[in-house]
Every structure is written in structure tokens, then in C-alpha cells.
Amino acid sequence: MPELPEVETTRRGIQPFVEGKRIEALEVREPRLRWPVEERCRDVIDHSIEAVKRRGKYIIMHTAGGNLIWHLGMSGSMRILPTVHASADHEHVCLQLDDGNSLRFRDPRRFGALLYCEHDPLQHPLLARLGPEPLSPGFNPDYLQAALATRSGPIKNQIMNSQLVVGVGNIYACESLYRSRINPRTRANRISLERLQRLTQAIKQTLQQAIEQGGTTLRDFTSADGKPGYFRHALQVYAREGLPCPGCGRPVKRLVLGQRSTFYCSQCQR
DNA sequence: AAAGACACCTGTCCGC
DNA sequence: TGCGGACAGGTGTCTT
Numbered sequence: 001m002p003e004l005p006e007v008e009t010t011r012r013g014i015q016p017f018v019e020g021k022r023i024e025a026l027e028v029r030e031p032r033l034r035w036p037v038e039e040r041c042r043d044v045i046d047h048s049i050e051a052v053k054r055r056g057k058y059i060i061m062h063t064a065g066g067n068l069i070w071h072l073g074m075s076g077s078m079r080i081l082p083t084v085h086a087s088a089d090h091e092h093v094c095l096q097l098d099d100g101n102s103l104r105f106r107d108p109r110r111f112g113a114l115l116y117c118e119h120d121p122l123q124h125p126l127l128a129r130l131g132p133e134p135l136s137p138g139f140n141p142d143y144l145q146a147a148l149a150t151r152s153g154p155i156k157n158q159i160m161n162s163q164l165v166v167g168v169g170n171i172y173a174c175e176s177l178y179r180s181r182i183n184p185r186t187r188a189n190r191i192s193l194e195r196l197q198r199l200t201q202a203i204k205q206t207l208q209q210a211i212e213q214g215g216t217t218l219r220d221f222t223s224a225d226g227k228p229g230y231f232r233h234a235l236q237v238y239a240r241e242g243l244p245c246p247g248c249g250r251p252v253k254r255l256v257l258g259q260r261s262t263f264y265c266s267q268c269q270r
Numbered sequence: 271a272a273a274g275a276c277a278c279c280t281g282t283c284c285g286c
Numbered sequence: 287t288g289c290g291g292a293c294a295g296g297t298g299t300c301t302t
Contacts, residue, residue, distance in 0.1 A: 002295060034278075034297085057296080074296055075280075090280085109279045111296060126298085153273060162297080169295055218295065219282080238295095259275075261293080 002072040004134065004167025005210035006221055006229060007057045010078050013224025014059075014103060015052045017080040021097040022048045023063065030092040034073060034113040037093070041116045044068055056130050056166030060121045067121045073111030079104045080224050108220075131165045134203050139165055141196040148188040148196075155191060156184035157258045159203065168203060171216055171238045174263045176202040178237045183269045184262050185255070209234065237263040 002010070023044050031037040047065035054060070059078075061068040070078075083102040087094060093105040093114055105114065117124045131147070132138040147164050148155075156177060159168050168176065177184050179202035182195060191199070210216060215229030218239065222228055236246050241254040245265040255262050 006295070032279095071296085073279090074294070107279095108281065109294090109296095111279065150271075151273095157273085160296095171295060216295075221295070258273090260296095 002057060002074075002076060002215075002221065003169035003172050003210075004057060004207055005172070005213075005231065006215035007059060007072060007167070008054055008211050009215040009223045009229060010072065011052055011054045011059050014078055014080060017101060017224070018049045018061070018095075018097060018103055019052055020048060020050075021099055021101075022046065023095060024098050025094075025096040027094040027096065028092065028114075029087065029094070030110070033092065033107065033110050034071070035115070037114045038116050040066070040118075041068060041114060043116065043118075055122060055127055056133070056162055057169075058127060062121075066116055066118045069113070069115040069117055069121050069124060069127070070105065071113040071115075073107060073109060073113065075109040075220065076105065076107035076112035077220070077222055078224055079106070079222070079226060129163055131161075131163050134165050134167050134207055139200060139204070141193055141200050144196050144200055145193055148191070151188040152190075153188060154185045154257050155182060155188045155199075156262055158188045159199070160258070160260075165203070167207065170260050170262075171218075171235070172203070172206050172210065174238045175236060176206045178264060178269060179206060181269050183266070184257060184264050237265060239263065 026042055026045055028037050043065045044063045047063035049061050049063055051062045059070040080101055081104055083096050083100055090108040091104045091106045095103040151158050156173050158164055160173050180198040210231040213231035214223055216231040217228035237252050240252045242251045245252055247268045250267045252263055253266050
């Protein structure tokens with residue numbers, strides 16, 4: 001489920017409820033996430049959450065007792081509920097706050113993660129080698145051209161590679177390539193600077209618009225208040241195999257790249 | 271160094 | 287109604 005817009009929506013949703021609050025308890029009902037939840041996560045107990053940040057698809061909570069790094073994986077979501085509220089199925093972690101509310105982490109598939117990092121979380125091995133934020137000025141045509149110089153694989157695989165740029169998952173890769181009229185199979189290092197200009201712009205616009213819509217809900221994504229995202233209605237090719245392309249009316253095609261479904265228009269995207 | 275396959279999980283949907 | 291198989295928003299790890 002969660003690509004950058006969904007993670008950012010989640011971050012914005014929880015931030016006002018957790019920032020400045022003290023962590024009274026950390027209840028791990030199911031430690032078997034992507035990696036086992038470590039015992040030292042408990043070092044944050046009795047400390048206040050000073051800030052809630054995002055890097056790529058990671059959500060980072062800063063406290064004087066160390067930092068919590070969250071990843072939503074494929075099926076993760078967060079909600080704020082009264083602590084007395086019973087926990088739901090697949091709600092693996094509960095962070096109890098000092099105002100009677102708690103943050104619940106639910107993740108049926110358990111591809112998500114809760115990590116602890118005592119010092120600078122950006123230096124954590126999983127975060128240290130991440131590429132630039134797609135909405136930052138550092139992600140631009142010149143950067144992308146240099147980054148792709150040695151990459152001959154399909155462009156779609158490249159923009160989904162978090163070492164080149166973070167936050168772009170399967171939905172937004174498909175949508176951004178459609179918007180920039182680039183065929184997802186195009187070999188990355190053969191794309192002109194002009195077309196990379198279109199691509200970087202399309203990625204920025206698509207992600208920005210999706211954030212403004214609260215992300216995309218395909219099946220079960222909800223933000224911290226339990227509401228779905230509305231960008232689903234703006235999807236032009238993703239999960240629309242056989243339906244007419246909004247540009248030319250021909251049926252949207254599907255192929256598999258990097259073992260992921262890829263949706264595109266063979267007429268509009270060259 | 272880059273690319274591709276595989277792994278990790280549960281839930282849902284579709285065809286028979 | 288039940289069952290098997292395909293598929294799902296991610297990404298680290300291993301092998302070529």
C-alpha cells in the first residue's frame with residue numbers, strides 16, 4: 001500500500017497527536033515483523049516525542065531516549081485511538097501516550113518494520129544509502145541523467161530503486177511514466193535530458209497531487225483518522241488494464257517488469 | 271556494479 | 287460452497 005504520499009499522509013495524520021507527548025508504554029503484541037522488534041525500542045519509554053519526520057518511506061520519531069524508525073511495508077497503517085479502545089486484528093504495536101491516546105500500528109502482512117536507532121537515524125544502515133527526496137531540488141534532470149548513466153535496465157525499475165530516488169513505488173512509477181509519455185521498458189541510459197525533464201517533473205507533480213488527496217486507497221489503506229485516500233480517482237493507468245487510455249482511448253496494457261505489474265499505454269508512451 | 275530471481279506474510283478475488 | 291492459484295501499495299539478500 002504505502003508509497004511516499006501514503007507515508008506522508010500518515011505522518012501528517014499522527015504528528016499533531018504524538019508530537020510533544022510522552023510515551024508511557026510500548027506494547028509489542030507481535031514482534032515478528034520484517035525484522036524482529038528489538039527490546040531496546042523500550043528505551044524511548046518515559047521520553048517525549050520531539051519530532052515526527054519522514055525519509056523516503058520511513059517515519060522517524062525522535063526522543064531523548066533514542067529514535068523509532070517505522071516502515072509500513074505493503075500493508076501497514078497507523079491510527080490514533082483512545083488507549084482504552086480494544087486493539088484490532090493484526091495490530092502489532094501500540095504506543096501509549098500520556099494523554100490517554102495511543103498510536104496503533106496495524107500490518108496484516110508483516111512486511112513493515114519498527115527499528116530502534118540510538119543516534120542519527122539517517123545513518124542507520126537501511127537509511128544511509130537512500131537517494132534524494134523526489135520533492136527536493138536535488139532530484140532534477142541533471143541528477144537523474146548522471147544517476148542513470150550506467151543503468152541499461154528499464155526506466156521503471158530505476159525510478160523504483162530507492163538508491164536513485166526514494167518514495168516512488170509501483171503505482172506512482174506507472175502514473176509518472178504515463179504522464180511523461182515514456183514507455184516503462186525504455187532503457188534508462190538512453191533517455192534524453194529533455195525527456196528526463198518531463199519525467200522528474202511528472203514524478204514531482206504526481207506525488208504532490210497524491211499527497212494533497214491523502215494518498216491512494218486501493219483496498220485497505222487509511223490515514224491516521226481512519227479515512228481513505230482519494231487519489232485513486234486520479235489514476236490514469238494503474239490497475240486499469242483493458243480500460244480506455246484517457247489520452248487516446250486505446251486499452252491500457254499490462255506487462256511485468258521486475259516481477260511487478262506495470263500498466264501503460266503503448267500508443268501514448270514511447 | 272548492475273540486474274534478476276526469490277524470500278518474507280496474509281488476505282482477497284476469480285475460475286472451476 | 288469449497289479449493290487452488292494468482293495477485294497485492296516493499297525491499298533486503300543472494301546469485302549471476
